[in-house]
Amino acid sequence: MSAAAFWLExxxxxxxxxxxxxxxxxxxxxxxxxxxxxxAVKGVPPDLLAxxxxxxxxxxxxxxxDRPGADVIAALGGxxxxxxxxxxxxxxSGGFQVFSLQGSARLDEDGVTFRSPVDGRPLRLGxxxxxxxxxxxxxxxxxxxxxxxxxxxxxxxxxxxVDRTTAWARRALARHRDGESRGQAxxxxxxxxxxxxxxxxxxxxxxxxxxxGYAVGGLGVGETNAELQAxxxxxxPLLPEGRVRYLMGVGRPDDLLAAIAAGFDxxxxxxxxRNARHGALFTPDGVLHLRNAAHRxxxxxxxxxxxxxxxAWPLGALRHLHVNDDPLAHTLCTAHNIRFLHRLVAxxxxxxxxxxxxxxxxxxxxxSATA
Amino acid sequence: MSAAAFWLExxxxxxxxxxxxxxxxxxxxxxxxxxxxxxAVKGVPPDLLAxxxxxxxxxxxxxxxDRPGADVIAALGGxxxxxxxxxxxxxxSGGFQVFSLQGSARLDEDGVTFRSPVDGRPLRLGxxxxxxxxxxxxxxxxxxxxxxxxxxxxxxxxxxxVDRTTAWARRALARHRDGESRGQAxxxxxxxxxxxxxxxxxxxxxxxxxxxGYAVGGLGVGETNAELQAxxxxxxPLLPEGRVRYLMGVGRPDDLLAAIAAGFDxxxxxxxxRNARHGALFTPDGVLHLRNAAHRxxxxxxxxxxxxxxxAWPLGALRHLHVNDDPLAHTLCTAHNIRFLHRLVAxxxxxxxxxxxxxxxxxxxxxSATA
Numbered sequence: 197m198s199a200a201a202f203w204l205e206x207x208x209x210x211x212x213x214x215x216x217x218x219x220x221x222x223x224x225x226x227x228x229x230x231x232x233x234x235x236a237v238k239g240v241p242p243d244l245l246a247x248x249x250x251x252x253x254x255x256x257x258x259x260x261x262d263r264p265g266a267d268v269i270a271a272l273g274g275x276x277x278x279x280x281x282x283x284x285x286x287x288x289s290g291g292f293q294v295f296s297l298q299g300s301a302r303l304d305e306d307g308v309t310f311r312s313p314v315d316g317r318p319l320r321l322g323x324x325x326x327x328x329x330x331x332x333x334x335x336x337x338x339x340x341x342x343x344x345x346x347x348x349x350x351x352x353x354x355x356x357x358v359d360r361t362t363a364w365a366r367r368a369l370a371r372h373r374d375g376e377s378r379g380q381a382x383x384x385x386x387x388x389x390x391x392x393x394x395x396x397x398x399x400x401x402x403x404x405x406x407x408x409g410y411a412v413g414g415l416g417v418g419e420t421n422a423e424l425q426a427x428x429x430x431x432x433p434l435l436p437e438g439r440v441r442y443l444m445g446v447g448r449p450d451d452l453l454a455a456i457a458a459g460f461d462x463x464x465x466x467x468x469x470r471n472a473r474h475g476a477l478f479t480p481d482g483v484l485h486l487r488n489a490a491h492r493x494x495x496x497x498x499x500x501x502x503x504x505x506x507x508a509w510p511l512g513a514l515r516h517l518h519v520n521d522d523p524l525a526h527t528l529c530t531a532h533n534i535r536f537l538h539r540l541v542a543x544x545x546x547x548x549x550x551x552x553x554x555x556x557x558x559x560x561x562x563x564s565a566t567a
Numbered sequence: 568m569s570a571a572a573f574w575l576e577x578x579x580x581x582x583x584x585x586x587x588x589x590x591x592x593x594x595x596x597x598x599x600x601x602x603x604x605x606x607a608v609k610g611v612p613p614d615l616l617a618x619x620x621x622x623x624x625x626x627x628x629x630x631x632x633d634r635p636g637a638d639v640i641a642a643l644g645g646x647x648x649x650x651x652x653x654x655x656x657x658x659x660s661g662g663f664q665v666f667s668l669q670g671s672a673r674l675d676e677d678g679v680t681f682r683s684p685v686d687g688r689p690l691r692l693g694x695x696x697x698x699x700x701x702x703x704x705x706x707x708x709x710x711x712x713x714x715x716x717x718x719x720x721x722x723x724x725x726x727x728x729v730d731r732t733t734a735w736a737r738r739a740l741a742r743h744r745d746g747e748s749r750g751q752a753x754x755x756x757x758x759x760x761x762x763x764x765x766x767x768x769x770x771x772x773x774x775x776x777x778x779x780g781y782a783v784g785g786l787g788v789g790e791t792n793a794e795l796q797a798x799x800x801x802x803x804p805l806l807p808e809g810r811v812r813y814l815m816g817v818g819r820p821d822d823l824l825a826a827i828a829a830g831f832d833x834x835x836x837x838x839x840x841r842n843a844r845h846g847a848l849f850t851p852d853g854v855l856h857l858r859n860a861a862h863r864x865x866x867x868x869x870x871x872x873x874x875x876x877x878x879a880w881p882l883g884a885l886r887h888l889h890v891n892d893d894p895l896a897h898t899l900c901t902a903h904n905i906r907f908l909h910r911l912v913a914x915x916x917x918x919x920x921x922x923x924x925x926x927x928x929x930x931x932x933x934x935s936a937t938a
Contacts, residue, residue: 235887239894241876264863264887271864271883278884492635493642505612512642513649516606516635523610523894 200337200381200408202440202461206549210432210459213548216409216440218336219379221284223251225440226456226545228447228537229286229464233259235269235279238469239526240534242281248504248531249538251283254464257329257338258290258321262312266332274334286464287335289326291342291361291385292413292445305360307341323364327371331380339411340368342385347418354389357414361387362401369405381408383442386434390419390427399434410435411442412460424451428458449478449540450564453557456544463541468533472526475518477506478536482564486529491515504528504535571708571752571779573811573832577920581803581830584919587780587811589707590750592655594622596811597827597916599818599908600657600835604630606640606650609840610897611905613652619875619902620909622654625835628700628709629661629692633683637703645705657835658706660697662713662756663784663816676731678712694735698742702751710782711739713756718789725760728785732758733772740776752779754813757805761790761798770805781806782813783831795822799829820849820911821935824928827915834912839904843897846889848877849907853935857900862886875899875906 199218202225206213214225230237230245233256237245245253255275260266269278275285294301294308301310307322321329326341341364343357365384372382384407388394395412402410412431415424424446432455435441440461446452447465455463471477475486479499484491486498494511506514506528517525540560547556570589573596577584585596601608601616604627608616616624626646631637640649646656665672665679672681678693692700697712712735714728736755743753755778759765766783773781783802786795795817803826806812811832817823818836826834842848846857850870855862857869865882877885877899888896911931918927 234891234893235884236891236893236895239898241895241898243876263890264883268864268883268887272866272881277881278887280880280884493639495643505614509651510643510648512635512639513606513651516639516649519634520605520607522605522607523897524607524612526894527610527612527898 198381198408198439199377199379200383200440202409202438204437208548208551208553209457210429211457211544211548211553212459212461213545214440214461216461218284218381221336223284224542224545225461226541227251227462228452228541229254229462230468230534231464231466232279233466234263235260235275237534238530239523240530241527242279244505244527244531245281245534246283248535249542250534252286252336252462253279253281253283254286254288255279255333255335256290256293257287257326257333257335258293260287260333261290261321261329262319263314266329270332270334276334284337285335286337287330287333287339288444289330289339289341290321292344292417294321295344296346303343323367324371327368327382331377334378335380337381337383337409338372340365340382340384340407342387342413344385344387344414344417347389347414349389351391354387354391354394358387358394358398361385361398365402365407366405369407383407383409383411385411385413385444386431387414389414390423392430395431396434403436407439409440409442411444413444415443416445421448421451425454428455428460432459447537449537450561452537452540453544453560456541456548457553457557468537469530472529472533475515475525475529477529478533480560480563486511486515486518498532499536502532502535504532506532569752569779569810570748570750571754571811573780573809575808579919579922579924580828581800582828582915582919582924583830583832584916585811585832587832589655589752592707594655595913595916596832597912598622598833599823599912600625600833601839601905602835602837603650604837605634606631606646608905609901610894611901612898613650615876615898615902616652616905617654619906620913621905623657623707623833624650624652624654625657625659626650626704626706627661627664628658628697628704628706629664631658631704632661632692632700633690634685637700641703641705647705655708656706657708658701658704658710659815660701660710660712661692663715663788665692666715667717674714694738695742698739698753702748705749706751708752708754708780709743711736711753711755713758713784715756715758715785715788718760718785720760722762725758725762725765729758729765729769732756732769736773736778737776740778754778754780754782756782756784756815757802758785760785761794763801766802767805774807778810780811780813782815784815786814787816792819792822796825799826799831803830818908820908821932823908823911824915824931827912827919828924828928839908840901843900843904846886846896846900848900849904851931851934857882857886857889869903870907873903873906875903877903
């Protein structure tokens with residue numbers, strides 16, 4: 197039995213409404229995961245996160261390995277206690293981060309040696325270390341350590357990355373199945389850039405090993421939005437139907453809708469936090485730019501009818517907080533953006549169950565296009 | 568009848584336990600006021616502030632006049648709506664801030680012309696403008712615009728400041744009593760540096776005008792802690808017994824205890840926020856420095872038994888948030904420091920009622936001295 201039980205509740209075309217259960221905690225899918233790279237969704241208290249509808253957060257094993265160290269988190273009782281978060285936690289292995297450190301990373305068959313972004317000391321990550329570290333963190337879902345080259349990449353490099361990712365996944369799984377996983381799930385990551393044949397080769401090899409769930413990695417790293425959205429319906433069917441499908445690093449509202457329609461179930465993205473930092477707020481009509489002088493005396497909320505705490509403030513007051521760089525502005529704006537994505541995904545889920553997803557998506561796109 | 572009704576419930580030596588009511592909202596005294604200079608206690612959501620025990624916050628009329636402008640706040644329905652805060656609000660007039668802008672402020676008999684700290688444009692504040700601005704803000708308690716020279720100051724300058732503050736208070740009161748105050752209270756500010764005769768001259772002149780409450784200003788601006796604590800029992804009795812006594816800008820725990828013992832009722836200070844920024848946390852044993860490496864794997868809370876949200880986190884996790892400059896660290900650390908001062912003041916109040924304030928203060932001082 198998989199450590200990540202996935203039930204399909206309804207389908208609408210390729211889109212799926214389901215339920216994922218790990219260690220007795222369930223998550224309705226499609227689901228959006230806010231990103232807490234360093235062990236916190238920047239500025240958002242965990243109790244507020246829960247009230248926004250978050251069921252699972254993502255943290256990054258590589259960054260936490262760097263600081264404060266997986267041993268420190270283990271000594272403090274694991275990542276749930278460290279993050280003050282009872283819900284589900286998925287840890288990314290850090291493959292994407294390591295290969296983003298252009299020039300600093302030295303690759304060999306057993307992993308990567310790289311310099312800490314914090315203090316420059318040498319660090320080591322590979323398929324074995326990633327399992328060990330994520331076990332110390334005690335996340336609910338661990339990811340295999342993958343080779344994730346930034347795009348555009350040569351066909352040779354992409355093929356190498358696929359085969360290395362497969363080999364590393366095999367090592368990770370062997371180590372994971374030592375009887376000490378205590379219900380932690382392990383997901384594999386399909387690589388292959390925008391190349392259909394490579395993606396199929398990657399997916400087939402990984403599927404044969406029977407992981408608890410499958411992710412598509414290496415997107416959102418340089419391709420255009422059109423390329424991304426065109427690739428999604430080609431890549432989703434490569435993953436097994438009976439397992440949860442996780443599209444990594446994608447969170448633009450329109451991309452989320454495309455990914456849900458293509459048959460992906462779970463998504464993570466830093467966009468709610470990054471946009472909040474710049475005062476860019478999701479609304480059904482598109483992005484509202486809070487720092488715009490036009491909002492100086494604006495009386496209404498960001499989005500009428502929104503139940504997030506930011507929407508209880510007059511826009512002009514929220515703008516003032518943001519212009520003053522008050523940390524409260526970051527908290528409130530991030531909360532709104534997260535709530536917006538949770539609601540979008542929940543509404544898409546309801547539309548899947550009702551069999552009306554295409555209409556729902558068309559309505560969403562029309563609203564944001566006419567703004 | 569005063570717009571700020573003050574009832575004495577109990578006394579212990581010179582110390583007072585009382586209750587202040589403005590516009591139907593009551594505050595048990597002694598009371599500590601967190602500072603939200605620009606219309607927010609940095610990083611602390613108002614609902615959390617209420618849960619910490621805050622009954623009244625301080626905002627600054629001068630800074631809000633500068634940005635976003637009192638007209639903007641009035642257009643948005645006043646400062647309570649702007650701050651999303653139903654509790655009491657006291658606005659400082661900005662005298663202290665204006666006179667801290669060394670070199671930029673030009674003084675005349677009607678007020679001060681100075682340059683905006685935000686964008687350098689010329690701004691004007693005086694006794695009349697301060698009443699007008701605070702009425703636009705619609706705070707519950709407004710302060711007169713005072714002349715507050717930084718210490719050390721010459722006896723001549725201090726005497727000038729006292730007489731100018733008296734003249735300005737008279738003008739402010741005349742304007743305030745035009746029948747349009749809608750229950751807003753107006754407090755006067757006693758000046759005079761560390762000079763007993765000047766303080767008496769200032770207090771006598773202001774007391775004769777019958778303000779709704781009286782503040783001692785111009786302390787905590789350059790004198791030593793010993794000078795401050797020695798001055799408090801000399802200055803408190805200069806203020807009328809039947810009005811609330813507000814000591815401006817003082818918030819070190821030991822200074823608060825000295826001020827309460829001397830007979831002051833209300834206090835404000837930026838220390839909880841400023842200390843939080845540096846990871847300095849109040850405890851009964853003294854200040855805990857969160858960024859100290861010794862706390863890296865510390866498992867316990869900041870302060871055992873504290874009911875603030877920060878004390879639900881292991882110290883090591885909180886340290887990690889602070890080292891990562893996560894806005895959540897600022898929120899949590901500020902919350903702890905505010906909660907600490909509210910609790911200290913509430914315990915002092917209970918000790919006044921029980922007649923045991925000297926014992927309470929001795930116990931507090933012994934704990935922090937032996938740490």
